[in-house]
Amino acid sequence: MILFYKSLFTSEVKNLNQRELFYRKLLYQSFGNLISTAVPSIDDVFDTKSLSNLEDFFIWNSKKNMKTDWMISLSLIIYLDEKKLLNKDLEEKLVLLACSQWTYSDKTSNTKIMIISSRVRDKNFYAEKSFEANKKRRLYYTKLCNAAPSSERFVISEFK
Amino acid sequence: MKVGVNWSGQRELEALQKVLENTDVDFIEILIDNFLVTDTSTIEKILDGRRCSFHIMNSQFLHSSECKLRQMADMLKELQRKLRPMYISDHVGMFEYENKNFPTMLEISYSEDNFELIREKVIKWQSYLDCQLLLENYASIIPQEYKQSTFYEYLLRDTDAGLLFDVSNAVIAEKNMCQNKEDWLKIIRNFKTNNFHIAGYEKNTDGDFWVDTHSNKISKESYLFLKEILEINKKISISIERDDNFLWEDWSHDVNEVRKL
Numbered sequence: 001m002i003l004f005y006k007s008l009f010t011s012e013v014k015n016l017n018q019r020e021l022f023y024r025k026l027l028y029q030s031f032g033n034l035i036s037t038a039v040p041s042i043d044d045v046f047d048t049k050s051l052s053n054l055e056d057f058f059i060w061n062s063k064k065n066m067k068t069d070w071m072i073s074l075s076l077i078i079y080l081d082e083k084k085l086l087n088k089d090l091e092e093k094l095v096l097l098a099c100s101q102w103t104y105s106d107k108t109s110n111t112k113i114m115i116i117s118s119r120v121r122d123k124n125f126y127a128e129k130s131f132e133a134n135k136k137r138r139l140y141y142t143k144l145c146n147a148a149p150s151s152e153r154f155v156i157s158e159f160k
Numbered sequence: 161m162k163v164g165v166n167w168s169g170q171r172e173l174e175a176l177q178k179v180l181e182n183t184d185v186d187f188i189e190i191l192i193d194n195f196l197v198t199d200t201s202t203i204e205k206i207l208d209g210r211r212c213s214f215h216i217m218n219s220q221f222l223h224s225s226e227c228k229l230r231q232m233a234d235m236l237k238e239l240q241r242k243l244r245p246m247y248i249s250d251h252v253g254m255f256e257y258e259n260k261n262f263p264t265m266l267e268i269s270y271s272e273d274n275f276e277l278i279r280e281k282v283i284k285w286q287s288y289l290d291c292q293l294l295l296e297n298y299a300s301i302i303p304q305e306y307k308q309s310t311f312y313e314y315l316l317r318d319t320d321a322g323l324l325f326d327v328s329n330a331v332i333a334e335k336n337m338c339q340n341k342e343d344w345l346k347i348i349r350n351f352k353t354n355n356f357h358i359a360g361y362e363k364n365t366d367g368d369f370w371v372d373t374h375s376n377k378i379s380k381e382s383y384l385f386l387k388e389i390l391e392i393n394k395k396i397s398i399s400i401e402r403d404d405n406f407l408w409e410d411w412s413h414d415v416n417e418v419r420k421l
Contacts, residue, residue: 008257068261
């Protein structure tokens, strides 16, 4: 299993059998589906059905020590930016996706997250966990007039 | 036999409520880590007098820090106090390797080298929760040198954890040539397993293997295997899981078919 785990983050594992190769593809595709379902316009610049695209992104993440947990869409922003494929609309949607993923993956008593992107100076992005069993989590942004410049690519704050 | 359905979040609530309105459902298995900050009175409204059980998907107890696990355990214990679940269960799964997260939970290695680490982690997580934890078997895809059932047998023996046996996961593992599903019967018998899962699965579009999708009706093979299990123990609880393709009529049909067994 260890070799299989490693194969998701490097192209150096060469001796996978056919089933392992297809399983690896399925795992990459599950990430591709997540992104394209939440942000359909991603496919205009980054084909989420392309195995080589997904493989390249995961290996890039590993080499750069980027986050692949709920912050994976923030890593994708930096990846697309490096490849000169990023636009503001896409960045906003991918930041909101990270907010959304946080509501599922955070298992603390924190209830709200705010993400500020240094490239989207006029908006702050939020997600709030749901307090009621029949209500969905809330995703939104607030508009800003004079956002202070930040040296950080993303500033993330979590709240009780 | 108590027949239940799973409830993972708000996304499937509409289908779940249709099933509850139109089907005889004894309990609801709640994917509780999606409801950690939820007001329990709103959960009780949906339960509508039914019992519940807790299923944990994302504790990531093999990887998470003690501090994070203790905080999560405290929230779970508060929910447990208020909702009185029939059992609490979790997955023994790999979510990351060398600090790199996988796109989804993967199967652990069943090698002897890995046993002690997993044993310690289960004991710790169980002690934070302060109750017996049931551990679910995995729908294996990649054959390993050591059998999952043997690993679980030792793990249950050495941790006092219980088994949450997923009938269809064992069927999938057999179809994927990972291990015979009947290997589990001895463990079900010896560890007095009372709590079960069953769900639909699909053949992957590429490659010759099957995947646990929870997206369609229960297979004949799963029904037949469940019948074998019922010969060992009739007083079980079983949750019919659906996590995709939420056709409430199909879900309801599965509940009714399981109840007939």
